Amino acid sequence: MKVETKCKIVQKVWLNQDTVYMVLEAGSIVRDTCKAPGQFVHIKCGEGSFLRRPISVCACMEGEPEDTVAIVFERRGTGTDWLAQRACGEYLDVLGFLGNGFTMKPEGRYLLVGGGIGVPPMRGCAQYTMGRSTAILGFRTAQRAILLDCFRQECAQVLVATDDGTMGHHGFVDALVRQVLEKDRDFTAVLACGPKPMLRSVWNVAKEFGVPCQVSMEERMACGVGACLGCATPMADGTMKHVCKDGPIFPAEEVDWNA
Amino acid sequence: MPEYNRTWLPKAEQFAGRCPAERPETDEPWTPAQPIDGLDMSVTLAGMTMKNPVVVASGTFGFGREYGQLYDISRLGGICVKGLTPQRREGNPAPRIAETPMGMLNSVGLQNPGVDAFIAHELPRLRDIDIRIIANISGNTPEEYGVMCEKLSAAGVDMIEVNISCPNVKAGGLAYGTRPELAAEVTEEAKRHSTVPVMVKLSPNVTDITEIARAVEGAGADAISLINTIRGMRIDLKTRRPILKMNTGGLSGPAVFPVAVRMVWEVANAVKVPVLGMGGVSNGRDAAEMMLAGATAVSVGAACFADPYAPVKTVDELAQIAAEQGLCQVSQLTGAVRPW
Ligand SMILES: Cc1cc2nc3c(=O)[nH]c(=O)nc-3n(C[C@H](O)[C@H](O)[C@H](O)COP(=O)(O)OP(=O)(O)OC[C@H]3O[C@@H](n4cnc5c(N)ncnc54)[C@H](O)[C@@H]3O)c2cc1C
Ligand SMILES: Cc1cc2nc3c(=O)[nH]c(=O)nc-3n(C[C@H](O)[C@H](O)[C@H](O)COP(=O)(O)O)c2cc1C
Ligand code: FES
Numbered sequence: 373m374k375v376e377t378k379c380k381i382v383q384k385v386w387l388n389q390d391t392v393y394m395v396l397e398a399g400s401i402v403r404d405t406c407k408a409p410g411q412f413v414h415i416k417c418g419e420g421s422f423l424r425r426p427i428s429v430c431a432c433m434e435g436e437p438e439d440t441v442a443i444v445f446e447r448r449g450t451g452t453d454w455l456a457q458r459a460c461g462e463y464l465d466v467l468g469f470l471g472n473g474f475t476m477k478p479e480g481r482y483l484l485v486g487g488g489i490g491v492p493p494m495r496g497c498a499q500y501t502m503g504r505s506t507a508i509l510g511f512r513t514a515q516r517a518i519l520l521d522c523f524r525q526e527c528a529q530v531l532v533a534t535d536d537g538t539m540g541h542h543g544f545v546d547a548l549v550r551q552v553l554e555k556d557r558d559f560t561a562v563l564a565c566g567p568k569p570m571l572r573s574v575w576n577v578a579k580e581f582g583v584p585c586q587v588s589m590e591e592r593m594a595c596g597v598g599a600c601l602g603c604a605t606p607m608a609d610g611t612m613k614h615v616c617k618d619g620p621i622f623p624a625e626e627v628d629w630n631a
Numbered sequence: 632m633p634e635y636n637r638t639w640l641p642k643a644e645q646f647a648g649r650c651p652a653e654r655p656e657t658d659e660p661w662t663p664a665q666p667i668d669g670l671d672m673s674v675t676l677a678g679m680t681m682k683n684p685v686v687v688a689s690g691t692f693g694f695g696r697e698y699g700q701l702y703d704i705s706r707l708g709g710i711c712v713k714g715l716t717p718q719r720r721e722g723n724p725a726p727r728i729a730e731t732p733m734g735m736l737n738s739v740g741l742q743n744p745g746v747d748a749f750i751a752h753e754l755p756r757l758r759d760i761d762i763r764i765i766a767n768i769s770g771n772t773p774e775e776y777g778v779m780c781e782k783l784s785a786a787g788v789d790m791i792e793v794n795i796s797c798p799n800v801k802a803g804g805l806a807y808g809t810r811p812e813l814a815a816e817v818t819e820e821a822k823r824h825s826t827v828p829v830m831v832k833l834s835p836n837v838t839d840i841t842e843i844a845r846a847v848e849g850a851g852a853d854a855i856s857l858i859n860t861i862r863g864m865r866i867d868l869k870t871r872r873p874i875l876k877m878n879t880g881g882l883s884g885p886a887v888f889p890v891a892v893r894m895v896w897e898v899a900n901a902v903k904v905p906v907l908g909m910g911g912v913s914n915g916r917d918a919a920e921m922m923l924a925g926a927t928a929v930s931v932g933a934a935c936f937a938d939p940y941a942p943v944k945t946v947d948e949l950a951q952i953a954a955e956q957g958l959c960q961v962s963q964l965t966g967a968v969r970p971w
Contacts, residue, residue, distance in 0.1 A: 374700045376660040376939055422884055422937055423730045465660075467939065592728040592874075594735060594936040597700075599693035601713070601742045602728040604721075612721045612742060617697070631724070 374470070374597060375401050378463040382440065387518045390447045391489070392456050393430075395440050401468055402432045402439040408473030409496025410565075410588055410621045413443065414596035416465035417451035425451040426593050426616070428493035428565070429469060430519075441468075444492035444518065470596050471620045474586055476500055480560035483552060483583070484527070485545055485574050487566025488512065491519055493588060497563055498526040506552060506559075507531070510545035510566065514538035546573040553581040561586055564624075575624035585624035591615040606631040661940040663706065664947040671960045672950055674708070676905050676927050677828040677853035679790050681708035681763050684961060685918060685946045688909050688932030689714050689767035689792065689832075690739065694753040695760070698939055706943050708928060709763035712749070714794055715783075716768070717775050719745035729865045729874035734884030734911070735933055736863050738877040741769055746779050750786040758787065765830070767792040773820035780824040792830045792856055793821045795847075808834035808859070811846035818850035830854035830907060833898070835861050835887075840894050841901035848902045855898060856907035856930070858891045884933040885911045892924045899925020899966055913941055915948020922964035 383395035401413075406429075414424040431442040447456050458464065474497055476482065482501055486494040487510040498505055507527045511517045513536045523530045531548045532540030541548050549562065562578040564571050565588035578585035591603040598617030605615050606628040613619065613626075666672075672683040686709040692698060695710050704710065722742025729736040744752070746768070757764050766788040770776040780791055795807035795814050807813045814831070821829050831847040833840060835858040844855055860881025865874045873879070891910025899906050908926025912918055913934035921929045934941035953961045 374697075374939075376701065378660075416937065421730065422733055422886075422933075423728075423735060424937065592726045594728050594737070594933070595691070595697070595939075596936075597697040597939070599697040600691055600728075600737070600936065601693075601722060601739045602737055604723075604725045604727055604739075604742065606724065610721070 374467070375399070375404050376465070376467045377401060379441070379466045381458055381460050381462050381464060384458070384460055387444065388516060391444060391516075391518055392447075393442065393444050393519075394455075394458075395433075395442045396464060396466065397438040398432070398441040398466075399438055401466065402434075402441060405469040406432055407469065408476060409500050410473040410493055410563075411469040411471045412493075412620060413441070413466050413468030414470055414593070415455065415467075418454040420454060421451040423451075423594055424467065424596060425455070426470075426596060428588070428620075430492040430495050431499060432496070444489070446489045467596060470616055472618070474563050474588075474621050476563075477560060478502075481505060481558070483508065483549065483559045483562045485549060485562060485564040485566070486510065487545055487570045488516070490564075490566030490570075490588065493565045494563065495519060495522055495526065498523055502526075504528055508533070508545050508548045508552065510534070510570070511539070512536065544573065545570060546577050549574055549577045553577065553583060557581045557583055559583055564588065571624070572629045575627075575629070578624065586621050587624050587627065588620045589615050589622055589627070590620070660938075661702065661944055663943070664950065667950050667954045669959055670950060670954050671962075672946075672953075674928050674962045674965075676907060677790070677830065679763060679828055681928060682761075683708040683946050683949070684922065684926075684928035685942055685949065686711055686763075686765065686907065686928055686930045687935070687942050688930035689765075689794070690737075691932040691935050692942075694749070695757060695762075698935065698942075701939050702943055705761040706946060707762055708946075709765055709789070710757070711765040711767050711792055711930060712753070712757075713743050714741045714767045714769050715743050715746045715749055715779065716741055717746055717770060717779060719743065719748065724876040726874060726876055727880070729880065731863065731865060731882060731884070731886060734882055734886030735936070736865060736875060736880035736882055737860070738875045738880035740877070746782055750782060754786055754788070763789045765790045765792050767794050767832070769794045770817075773817050776817050777820045777824040780821045780829070784824070784826040788827060790828045790830055790854075791821065791825055792832050793817060793852075794832045794859070795834070808843065809837050811842050814843050815846045815850035818847045818852050822851040828853040830856050832859055833857040834859050835890060835894055835910075841897050844898040844902050848904050852904060854905045854907060854927075855902060856909065857898060858887070858894050858910040861887055861890065883910065884937075885913055887911045888913075888917060892921060895921060895926050896924040896968065912945065913937075915945050915950075915952050918945050918949045919952045919964055922961075923966070923968040925966045925968070927962070927965050
C-alpha cells in the first residue's frame with residue numbers, strides 16, 4: 373500500500389542556520405503505510421524541481437484530527453531550499469511512507485548511532501524502544517548539534533561526539549561505539565544512519581564485538597517506489613539492491629563497503 | 632517484522648501558532664473521471680487495439696507492481712515493461728540519476744531479471760490485468776533479438792518493442808540505432824521470429840531520424856516508437872566529477888518534449904506505419920499535442936516520478952480535451968496538425 377497526499381505544515385522550527393524541523397499533518401499515511409522507524413517520505417519541492425526529494429521520517433505522532441509526521445532536513449540545494457521557505461499552513465505533496473525501515477523488536481535494546489543529518493531518522497528508533505536504547509550522536513561542531521533534548525528524553529543514555537571537540541567526545545562516533553560495546557555488548561543490534569564512511573567504521577566496530585548491525589543507505593532517487601531502478605546500491609554478493617524499495621535499511625554485512 | 636504496532640506513537644505535540652489555512656477541496660491525488668458519452672477513446676496501433684492511447688514508457692514503470700499499489704493500472708491503454716535482455720543484468724554502477732532543469736538523466740543500464748524470469752514471474756500476473764502488454768527488448772546481436780522475440784511471442788505478449796536505441800549498452804545498443812543498415816537487420820531478425828506486431832524504438836541521437844525510420848519500415852516494422860533518451864551530462868562543481876558514475880546518461884522528462892514532438896512529426900510524415908510518441912509527455916495537453924504531430928498513441932515516462940498519477944491523469948485529461956474539441960474519436964487527433 374502506498375499513499376500520495378497533500379500534507380499541511382503545522383509546525384516549523386529552525387534548529388540551526390541550515391536545518392529545519394517540520395511537522396506535517398499526515399492524513400492516513402501513518403495508519404496505512406508506516407511499517408517501522410527508518411522509512412522515508414518523497415516530497416515534491418515545487419515546480420522548480422522535477423524530481424521529488426527523499427527525507428526520512430523523524431517521528432510519527434498520534435493526533436487529532438490527523439496523525440502527524442515530523443521531518444528534519446538540511447538546506448543543500450534547490451529542493452531543500454524551497455522546502456525550507458515553506459510556512460505553516462502551506463501544503464506539501466507527500467508520497468510515503470516508503471522503504472522498509474529498521475527491523476526491530478519492541479522489547480529490544482538497541483545502540484543507535486547517528487551522524488549529522490543522519491541523527492533525526494534515529495529518533496523513531498528511540499521512541500519505538502521507549503527509553504531502553506542508547507544513542508551515540510555525532511556532529512561537526514557543537515553549534516550543529518540537534519535534537520539532543522528529544523534523545524535525552526527518549527533514551528537510556530545519550531553520548532555525543534563532535535569532530536572539533538566543542539561538545540562531548542573529540543572525534544568520531546565509532547570511538548564511542550567501541551567504548552560502549554567494550555563495557556556492555558548486550559544490545560539487540562547497532563542501528564546507524566549517516567555518511568557512508570561513518571557507517572562503514574561503525575559496522576567494523578560492531579562486527580568486532582559480534583553485535584548485528586543495520587545501516588541506512590542514501591542514493592539519488594527518481595521514482596522512490598522501485599519502478600525505475602535508479603537508486604541502485606551494490607551488495608557484497610555482486611548484485612544490486614534498490615535503496616527505495618529494498619532499503620533504505622540494509623543489514624551491514626550485505627552491503628558492498630568497497631564500492 | 633510483525634504488524635506495525637502503533638502503541639509506541641507519542642501523542643501529538645501541542646503546537647503553538649497552528650495557522651489555519653484553506654483546506655484543499657480534496658486530499659485525493661486523483662479521482663477517476665467518468666467515461667464521456669459519445670467519445671471513443673480507443674485506438675489501434677499496428678492491429679493492436681487499446682482502450683485508450685496512453686501507455687507507460689519502458690523503464691519508468693517497472694513491471695507495473697509499484698504504481699499498481701497506488702491505482703488500478705487497467706485504466707491505461709498499455710504498459711511497456713522494463714527493457715529485457717536474454718540474461719539477467721545488474722545494470723550500471725551508482726549514481727544512476729541526476730536531476731536537470733525540468734528533467735533528469737539516467738544511466739540505469741538495462742538492469743532487469745532476464746527474459747525468462749519475466750515470462751515466468753511477471754507476465755502471468757500482468758496477463759490477469761486488462762491492459763495491453765508491450766515487451767521491450769535489447770540485445771547485443773541480431774540473433775539475441777530473434778531468440779527473445781520467439782520466447783515472448785510464444786508467452787503471449789501483445790506487442791514487442793525492439794529497443795535499438797538504448798544509449799547505455801556499449802556493445803552495440805547505440806550502433807544499431809544510429810546506422811540504418813544495422814537497424815534494418817535487427818528489425819528483419821525480430822520480425823522473422825515474432826508472431827505478434829513488432830515496433831522499433833528509435834534513438835534521437837542521430838542527424839536524420841527519418842533515415843532510420845524508413846530503414847526499419849522497409850525491413851518490416853509494424854510500428855515505430857520514439858524518442859528514447861537524449862544523451863546528456865551533468866558535473867558537480869565542487870568535486871568536478873560527473874554526477875553519473877557512467878559520466879553521461881540519457882535525458883528525459885518535460886525538457887525533451889519539444890524535441891520529441893518535432894521528431895514524431897518528422898517520422899510520421901516519412902513513414903506509413905503508426906507511431907507511438909513519447910518524450911516528456913506529462914499531461915493530457917502534451918498527449919494531445921503529440922497526437923497532433925502524428926502519434927497514434929503516446930507514452931508517459933519520467934513524468935511518473937514527479938507525479939505517480941501522471942499516466943491516469945493523462946487519460947482523463949485527454950478525454951476532456953477531445954470532448955471539448957467536439958471529437959467523437961480521440962484518434963481524430965492523430966496527425967491533425969496544420970503546418971504552415
Ligand atoms: C532514504 C533517504 C533519506 C534521507 N533523509 C534525509 C533527512 O532526513 N534529512 C535530510 O536533510 N536529508 C535527507 N536525505 C538527503 C536528501 O534527500 C538530499 O539532501 C536532498 O535530496 C537534496 O536535495 P536538494 O534539492 O537540496 O539538492 P540538489 O543538489 O539541488 O539536488 C539535486 C538532485 O540530487 C539529489 N540528491 C542530492 N543529494 C542527495 C543525497 N544526499 N541523497 C539523495 N539524493 C540526493 C536530489 O534528490 C536531486 O534529485 C535523505 C536521502 C535519502 C536517500
Ligand atoms: C529511468 C529510465 C529507464 C529507462 N529504461 C528504458 C529501457 O529499459 N528501455 C527503453 O527502451 N527505454 C527506456 N527508457 C526511455 C523511456 O522509455 C522513454 O523513451 C524516455 O524516457 C522518454 O520519455 P519520457 O520523457 O516521458 O520519460 C528509460 C527512461 C528512464 C527515465
Ligand atoms: S528511486 Fe526508482 S527504483 Fe528507487
